[in-house]
Each structure stands twice: as structure tokens, then as C-alpha cells.
Amino acid sequence: MSNIIEKLKFLIVDDYADMRSVLQNMLLSFGVQNIDMASNGKDAINAIERQRYDVILCDYNLGEGRDGQQVLEEIRHRKLIGVGTIFLMVTAENTRVMVMGAVEYEPDSYLTKPFTKDLLGQRLTKLLTMKADLIEIEQAIANRDHDLANQLIDDKLKKKKSKNHKILLRLKAELALQDRYYDEAISIYKGVLENREIAWARLGLGKAMYFKENYADAKELFAELISENERFMSAYDWLAKTQQMLDEFKEAQSVLQKGAILSAKAIPRQEALAELALKNGDDKTAEKALLQAVSLGKHSIYKHPSMFSNIARIKAKNGQQAEAERFVRDINKSFKDNPEAELYTAISNSMILEDEEAAYKNMKIASKLFDKLGSSTSAQIAVDMAKAYSHAGDEEKAKQVLHQAASNNHTDAEVLKGISDTLGQLQLEEDPQAIISEIRKKVIKLNNEGAKLARDGQLKEATQLFEDAAEGMPANIVVNLNAARTFLMYMEQTGVTKDLSVKLEKYLRRAQNIEPDNRTLLSLKKRSTKLLESNS
Amino acid sequence: MLFYDVLASIIHDMKNSLGMVINRLDEVVAEMPSDANDSAKITSIQQEAKRLNNNLIELLTLYRMENERIAPVIDEVDVMSFLQESMAENQSAANATGIDIGCNCSDDLIGYFDEGLVHGIINNLIGNALRYTQSKIELSASEQDGYLVISVEDDGSGFPEQMLKAQEAEINSNGIADGRTLLGIHFANLVTKMHKNKDKTGYIQLSNNGKLKGGCFSIYLP
Numbered sequence: 188m189s190n191i192i193e194k195l196k197f198l199i200v201d202d203y204a205d206m207r208s209v210l211q212n213m214l215l216s217f218g219v220q221n222i223d224m225a226s227n228g229k230d231a232i233n234a235i236e237r238q239r240y241d242v243i244l245c246d247y248n249l250g251e252g253r254d255g256q257q258v259l260e261e262i263r264h265r266k267l268i269g270v271g272t273i274f275l276m277v278t279a280e281n282t283r284v285m286v287m288g289a290v291e292y293e294p295d296s297y298l299t300k301p302f303t304k305d306l307l308g309q310r311l312t313k314l315l316t317m318k319a320d321l322i323e324i325e326q327a328i329a330n331r332d333h334d335l336a337n338q339l340i341d342d343k344l345k346k347k348k349s350k351n352h353k354i355l356l357r358l359k360a361e362l363a364l365q366d367r368y369y370d371e372a373i374s375i376y377k378g379v380l381e382n383r384e385i386a387w388a389r390l391g392l393g394k395a396m397y398f399k400e401n402y403a404d405a406k407e408l409f410a411e412l413i414s415e416n417e418r419f420m421s422a423y424d425w426l427a428k429t430q431q432m433l434d435e436f437k438e439a440q441s442v443l444q445k446g447a448i449l450s451a452k453a454i455p456r457q458e459a460l461a462e463l464a465l466k467n468g469d470d471k472t473a474e475k476a477l478l479q480a481v482s483l484g485k486h487s488i489y490k491h492p493s494m495f496s497n498i499a500r501i502k503a504k505n506g507q508q509a510e511a512e513r514f515v516r517d518i519n520k521s522f523k524d525n526p527e528a529e530l531y532t533a534i535s536n537s538m539i540l541e542d543e544e545a546a547y548k549n550m551k552i553a554s555k556l557f558d559k560l561g562s563s564t565s566a567q568i569a570v571d572m573a574k575a576y577s578h579a580g581d582e583e584k585a586k587q588v589l590h591q592a593a594s595n596n597h598t599d600a601e602v603l604k605g606i607s608d609t610l611g612q613l614q615l616e617e618d619p620q621a622i623i624s625e626i627r628k629k630v631i632k633l634n635n636e637g638a639k640l641a642r643d644g645q646l647k648e649a650t651q652l653f654e655d656a657a658e659g660m661p662a663n664i665v666v667n668l669n670a671a672r673t674f675l676m677y678m679e680q681t682g683v684t685k686d687l688s689v690k691l692e693k694y695l696r697r698a699q700n701i702e703p704d705n706r707t708l709l710s711l712k713k714r715s716t717k718l719l720e721s722n723s
Numbered sequence: 724m725l726f727y728d729v730l731a732s733i734i735h736d737m738k739n740s741l742g743m744v745i746n747r748l749d750e751v752v753a754e755m756p757s758d759a760n761d762s763a764k765i766t767s768i769q770q771e772a773k774r775l776n777n778n779l780i781e782l783l784t785l786y787r788m789e790n791e792r793i794a795p796v797i798d799e800v801d802v803m804s805f806l807q808e809s810m811a812e813n814q815s816a817a818n819a820t821g822i823d824i825g826c827n828c829s830d831d832l833i834g835y836f837d838e839g840l841v842h843g844i845i846n847n848l849i850g851n852a853l854r855y856t857q858s859k860i861e862l863s864a865s866e867q868d869g870y871l872v873i874s875v876e877d878d879g880s881g882f883p884e885q886m887l888k889a890q891e892a893e894i895n896s897n898g899i900a901d902g903r904t905l906l907g908i909h910f911a912n913l914v915t916k917m918h919k920n921k922d923k924t925g926y927i928q929l930s931n932n933g934k935l936k937g938g939c940f941s942i943y944l945p
Contacts, residue, residue, distance in 0.1 A: 279738075310808060
């Protein structure tokens with residue numbers, strides 16, 4: 188065992204010097220020579236930026252600044268570590284359940300203190316064996332090549348009972364969820380649950396039901412999970428999400444409040460709670476949650492200018508003008524060279540400044556910055572922009588922005604619900620749900636028409652249709668992908684021209700901007716590279 | 724802060740200190756020549772520290788069960804590597820006292836239980852066995868009638884009558900038996916009972932005169 192371990196490159200992250208030296212001595216006793224050490228999250232990230240480690244041994248508790256989970260989130264989010272790196276979280280006690288379900292950023296394993304060097308060696312050997320078994324699959328997933336990943340998983344599942352059998356099933360179900368094959372995901376989860384109660388399978392089943400817009404069943408599943416284990420934090424988050432879709436805003440808020448008491452450190456939870464509280468007119472809870480999110484978020488990938496903006500608005504509403512203005516100034520301080528931050532500064536100023544002329548000026552700046560975003564317009568920004576327009580009394584503009592956001596996101600039920608709720612809240616529509624569902628239908632119809640044209644070989648007409656559609660919906664992933672696809676097909680048939688390939692690249696770039704990891708995008712990109720190469 | 728919360732956080736702190744003691748002693752042993760006389764002494768100090776640590780973990784977990792209503796997180800566990808980790812944790816102590824720890828488990832056995840909680844039980848059982856055995860400890864695991872059975876057996880003189888009785892009854896206030904506290908039984912009992920599947924519930928079983936002629940402590944997980 189040691190001869191594999193001794194060749195690996197290790198990073199030890201612990202704020203406690205004694206613990207660092209204990210860990211270092213354990214590794215030295217295995218013959219490891221390549222050991223770096225960091226005493227806080229910032230140094231750890233700096234070290235990881237500089238070089239690749241095989242194993243990162245990181246304590247959860249790192250004193251001031253980032254904690255171990257935030258280090259993990261940042262390095263995974265920024266893709267600073269690849270699938271080959273093992274991340275071992277060292278905890279004072281079993282904290283696993285608290286983060287369970289946040290699969291995207293789970294460490295490879297947890298080690299509970301204290302442990303002996305023999306145990307560490309044993310665990311490392313086990314993880315290395317497991318990594319070796321799964322690395323091809325993890326690599327395929329990291330490359331977004333889900334077809335290959337699924338094929339590799341199936342091959343392994345067919346062989347004799349693998350030790351990683353359940354892990355493979357779990358991965359397969361997660362891929363199905365991501366690729367919107369909900370029925371496949373459901374059948375995997377149900378198969379697992381038939382034999383016994385497993386929390387991740389029930390959570391996954393609930394998610395699949397949620398995405399299928401079967402909210403009643405989803406709600407029941409998430410509620411069951413909480414009643415079985417009240418520390419299962421992601422069940423709270425999903426239950427509240429589901430309740431929002433069912434218009435049960437008060438109930439959703441109380442679920443998240445309970446969740447936030449049990450585990451106050453999750454920024455997305457605090458943010459979701461604040462959003463709900465704002466909807467429910469409970470400014471006090473919203474403010475508290477937002478302040479918590481901002482203070483936790485200092486070193487987090489989850490920090491967003493809208494948090495500061497919302498606090499400023501609440502403060503201004505309560506007559507704390509100076510405080511409000513301070514939070515707006517904090518936006519630019521906390522987010523340097525960020526176009527969204529500039530926009531949020533203007534939006535906030537337009538809503539909080541007492542000087543009407545200054546507020547109006549900011550509204551104009553915001554409007555200009557917003558229009559410049561194009562395909563980078565997220566639904567959240569659109570909703571906040573609409574609120575600013577509505578605050579300035581420009582209801583038409585507010586409505587227009589929200590309608591546009593709905594057509595940009597016509598496949599996302601959660602976003603559409605949020606937009607519809609905002610339309611209602613700002614009293615912009617009598618029947619927001621009807622308007623939204625009409626917009627949704629219109630976009631679907633348009634896409635179908637274009638697809639039919641393409642199928643029928645009328646590719647020129649199809650490109651025109653999608654070009655027009657994409658002008659109106661610059662941030663709609665489906666429309667932009669369809670536009671790219673038809674231009675590609677058109678060129679595959681009639682030959683490559685400069686004009687057409689410029690357009691193809693424009694839509695690919697937009698899609699890249701909206702959803703960089705989209706699978707269709709990746710396959711279109713491959714196809715397009717092939718076409719353009721064969722032509723040059 | 725409530726008294727019990729203070730207690731919990733103090734236990735936590737004590738646990739950290741003990742952790743450091745255990746780890747540092749490991750280093751001291753590693754640096755000593757292998758025939759050094761004192762190494763046995765140090766290992767026995769370390770063994771006592773581990774025992775203390777196990778007890779603290781049990782206390783803390785019991786506290787959590789009552790105050791935070793923690794529930795087990797059931798997941799698939801590779802039993803062989805689970806047992807190997809438990810052995811590894813106690814290997815140096817066993818070596819120092821010349822006790823042989825063995826493991827009898829099929830390589831592809833899969834279990835469903837809360838790894839952290841059950842690890843607490845097994846570690847404690849091995850710790851006790853190290854104290855009372857003659858020369859051997861055997862860990863074993865197998866499937867029996869829908870239960871995963873994990874046993875820790877030794878070739879010592881077996882469990883006293885009082886302990887055998889205690890497995891049936893709830894722990895009572897005067898139940899301290901010959902240095903073996905009943906806390907361990909109570910803890911194992913609670914944790915195994917928290918494991919449920921369909922209509923089956925986990926349980927513990929203590930017996931004497933098993934394969935190794937000493938005590939045998941088994942936990943049954945559905």
C-alpha cells in the first residue's frame with residue numbers, strides 16, 4: 188500500500204499548527220515526501236492554484252475566513268482540482284448528514300478526529316482503489332460526455348457485483364436527472380428503495396418528481412425525509428422549493444427558518460429564506476437572513492450583488508438611509524470589475540436615493556446596462572430590473588422585462604413561477620399565470636415550427652425563423668441552440684460560407700454564455716469544429 | 724447556555740486534547756527502537772487515552788441522541804474495509820501487547836448502516852477486548868436471516884454474569900460491573916435499535932464460550 192501512497196503529492200490544511208505537524212508526521216511515516224501545508228483557506232487556495240495535488244487533507248474548521256467546505260466549493264467550482272484529486276475532509280464529529288445531498292460539492296470522504304495513522308493509511312488505500320475504479324466515469328462526466336459515462340457505468344454494472352454498485356446507480360440516476368430523463372431516474376431510485384430505505388434515493392426521487400412538476404408527491408417525499416431525520420438539510424431546501432411552486436409561501440418560509448436554525452451556515456438557504464420572507468412581507472426575517480448571507484459569503488462562491496441590493500432596499504424602507512447607502516457602496520467594493528455589480532449599484536440607487544433626480548439618473552444607467560447584458564441576462568437580474576422599473580412608475584417597461592425573461596426561460600418551471608409571482612406582486616397583470624403559460628406555449632410552438640422546417644429540408648427558412656426568434660430571446664438556451672443547429676445543418680448541406688459561419692459561432696457563443704455545460708451545445712460544438720476544419 | 728450544552732462543549736474540547744495525546748504518543752513509539760522497554764508502557768498509556776476518548780465519544784453521542792434527536796444515516800457500507808479500518812485503528816496497541824487481531828469476513832459483503840455510529844461501537848468493543856483478552860481478538864461479519872451480524876470475540880475469561888443480564892434490561896443506576904461500565908452496552912443497544920429496516924429492528928447479543936472460548940459481543944443490524 189505505502190508504495191503507492193508515498194509517491195503522492197499532499198496538501199495539509201489546518202489552522203492548528205500541532206495538528207498540521209501530527210498529520211505531516213503520519214504522512215512522513217508512510218514515506219511521503221511531497222507535503223505542502225496551509226494554515227487557512229486562502230493559503231490553501233493559493234497553493235492549489237499553483238500546483239496539482241493528489242490528496243488534500245483539509246480540516247473543516249479553519250478559524251477565521253473560509254471553512255473547509257467553502258474551500259472545497261471554491262476549488263471545485265473554479266475547476267482548480269480535477270477528478271483525480273482526493274479531497275478528505277477532517278471533522279471534529281460526524282457532520283456528514285448536514286451536507287448530504289449537496290452532491291456537487293461533497294468531499295470524497297470524511298475523517299473524524301482523532302484517527303491514527305493506520306486508519307488514515309487504510310482510508311487512503313480504499314479511496315485510491317475506488318478512484319481507480321471510477322476515474323474514467325468521473326472524467327467523462329467532467330467532460331460532459333454523458334453518453335460515454337452512461338456506457339461505462341452500464342459496463343461496470345453488468346459485471347459481477349461491484350463494490351461500487353450503489354455508487355454507480357446513484358451516478359446513473361444523477362446523470363438521468365441532469366439530462367431530464369426523469370422517468371429513468373425515477374425507476375433507478377425506486378429500484379433502490381424497494382430493497383431498503385436509503386436517504387439519497389428518496390431525495391433523488393423527490394427531485395425527479397419536482398422536475399416532472401408533480402409537486403404534491405415531491406412534497407410528501409421531502410417531508411418524510413425530514414420526519415425521519417431532522418438533520419437532513421437538503422430535504423428542507425427542496426421541501427421549501429416545492430411548497431413555493433404550490434403557492435404555500437408562509438409554510439415554505441417556516442420550513443427554511445427551521446432549517447436555518449439547525450444549520451445557519453449555508454448561504455443559498457439564507458438567500459432563499461430572505462427571498463421568501465420578502466414575498467411574505469416579513470422584512471425583518473429577510474434582513475436578518477441577508478445580513479447572515481453577506482457575512483458568511485465574504486469568501487464564498489455564492490456571494491451575489493443582489494444580496495447587498497436587497498439589504499439596502501430594506502434599510503431605506505425602514506428609514507436607515509445612511510446604512511442603505513453604505514450597503515450600495517459595498518457592492519462595488521465587494522465585486523470588482525463585475526458588470527452585474529455595476530447594474531445592481533444603479534438599480535439599488537434608483538430605488539433608495541431620496542434625491543429624485545439622482546434616482547432617475549441611476550434608473551437610466553441601470554436601463555442601459557441591463558440592455559447591454561443580452562444573452563447574459565439571468566432571470567434573477569430581470570426580476571430585479573422589473574422591480575426597479577415598477578418602483579420608478581414605468582409599469583410598461585417592468586412588464587416587458589418580465590415577459591422577455593419568461594420567453595428566455597420557457598423550459599424552466601421554477602423561473603417561470605418566480606416571474607409570474609413577481610408580475611402578481613407588482614400588480615402588473617390580472618392573471619399572471621395565464622400570461623406566462625401563453626408565453627411558454629408561444630415559444631414552444633415557434634421552436635416546433637422551426638424544427639419542422641428543418642426536418643422538411645427547408646433549412647434556409649428554418650435559419651431565418653430561428654434568427655428572428657433568437658433576436659427576441661437572446662438568453663433562451665433552446666432557441667439559440669436551435670439557431671446554431673440549423674445554421675450548421677444548412678452549411679453541411681450547401682457548403683461553408685464566411686457569413687453563415689459567423690452566425691453559427693454567434694449562437695454557439697450565446698449558448699455557451701447561458702449554459703456552458705449544456706450537452707447539446709457540446710455536441711454541436713464538436714460537429715461545428717469538424718465541419719469548419721474539413722473546409723479549411 | 725444550559726449546563727448540558729456546556730458539558731457537551733467541554734467534552735468536545737477534552738476529546739481534541741486526547742486526540743493530540745494519542746497522536747503524539749504514536750509518534751513517540753515510532754521513534755523508539757523496537758526493543759525499547761518503555762514502548763509497552765507508552766502503548767498502554769495510549770490505550771487508556773483511547774478508552775477515555777471512546778467513552779467521551781459515547782457520551783457526546785448519547786447527549787446528541789437525547790437533545791438533538793440525531794437519526795442514523797443509513798448507507799451502503801463495504802463491510803470488509805469497514806472492519807479493516809477498525810482493526811487499523813487498534814493495530815499498534817495490539818502489536819505492543821502481543822495480541823493478535825484477526826478478521827473473518829467475506830470480501831464482497833455489503834452492509835447498510837450508519838458508519839460513524841457503528842464505528843463508535845466496534846471501536847469501543849475492540850478497546851474492551853484488548854483489555855480482557857488473553858492473546859487473540861477476532862472480528863467477524865456475516866449475513867444471517869436478513870441481519871448483518873458483526874461480532875467481536877476474544878479468548879479472555881468472558882463477560883461477567885451482570886453484563887450478560889444487562890443486555891436484556893435497560894441500564895440501571897447501580898449497574899457498574901467490575902470495571903466494565905455498562906455505558907458501552909447501553910450505547911451499543913441504543914445505536915443498534917435505531918437501525919430499522921421494514922419490520923426488523925437491530926439488537927445486541929452478548930455470550931460466553933464462543934469459538935475463542937472468551938466473550939463474544941455481537942450486533943445485529945437489519
